[in-house]
Amino acid sequence: MTRLELRDIRKNFGALEVLAGVSLDVGAGEFVSILGPSGAGKSTLFQLLTGAIRGEGEMRFDGAPLDGARFAFMPQRDALMPWRRVIDNATLGLEVQGMKRRAARERVAPLFAEFGLAGFERAWPAELSGGMRQRAALLRTVVQQRDMLLLDEPFGALDALTRAAMQRWLETMWQSHRWTALLITHDVREAVLLSDRIYVLSARPARVVREVAVPLPRPRIESAALAREAAAIEAGILDTLLGAADPIPDHSMETRND
Template sequence: MTVLDMKNVGLTLGKTDVLADISMHVAQGEFVSILGPSGAGKSTIFRLLTGALHSDRGAITCYGLPLTRNQQGFAFMPQSDALMPWLRILDNVTLGLEVQGVPRKEARARALPLFADFGLVGFEHRYPAQLSGGMRQRAALLRTVLQGRPMQLLDEPFGALDALTRMQMQKWFEARWQSARWTTLLVTHDVREAVALSDRIYVLSRRPATVIAEVAVPTPRPRFGSPTPPDAHALEAHLLDILLTQTGDTL
């Protein structure tokens, strides 16, 4: 079943053509990545989905219905963790539910059982500044999935972490995803991350963005922890090749 379907979506902001022609779809339980050079408009696609921007051309549907102003199909995780520094972790995590009008008590009852899976037990009443980068990112992810939306939008969730923490987080995330199977759209410019986590990958061109490649990743999971299989290596090299021709720099 298709959760998200974008057909020939285009967007012009002022005089800049940001998106030329974007068509993509995400099925229930599928993990799809959008890979592209910096400034290609990857995050812009998310802003269309969250309603912060509206497309000029084309159609976006969620479960076959066009996006309306008050659509609630997506839970969004921004690039920075965007945790509120003045709220304790528990209150940060239940923010989405409280905005939806769920009473605080019930929101907490729904959140607390998940703290163990997200490695946050004992930190419910800490402030974000008291947590490590990896923990903050897990808290932000918990806040995202707790909203109970049909689909998660993750905007470079591991981009701001140091290399070691990032690898730990990716491995942890793969395990979480395998048991929960959240329908996920991930924006990244990290080829290895895209290949390791995704069922399918869309590659964007530079601005104005079009989809220049769509590849399926056949490698069986779990992909972290075991040596990278040769077909995954070949795929990484292939994707990197496509991306490098798009950066426009000729050295």
């Protein structure tokens, strides 16, 4: 069952054309990634979805035009508030929805163990490591119990080892919860590891240049045979990305906030 449908989404900032007709679907319980070079307009797409900016095109959810509060959004950096303890950061979305702080804490507290944060409920965010901060940010995102998760390069700021650990952890978490999720990333391996389907975007102005299904069984981290199949898919996507991009090498996939 299709939940989110985007049809021919366009967005210009003045003379700058950012999105040149992006169409995509996300089904119920599906993990979909948007993969594209930096500056392609991936984050602009999320801003359109959360209503922060307006663009052209059709956005539908469960068949009806998209209205406000469908998404729980996880921004690029963890965006934890340093002045709130970890548990109060986790309850932020519930408090904004009008839940009393006490009730929100009771709802969130049992989830700390599953998110690897047991014992850190009363800690300040500054006392956590990078991986723990991202898990706290994801906890804050999922407890909002919205229809769909929007994850904007959630592991982009982590060191390589922590990032790999977090990707594996997220895959296990997703397997037990089956969230409907849309992930933005420019990490091909991350997209292949986590997604059911991948939309590959061109450089700006962004269009979908390829849609890749990833039919690998889960969990995907365990076997060597799976790793070979994943590597083949990764290679195919890289060919698309680098072939579509400007041939000058320093224009490729540098990390930059877009």
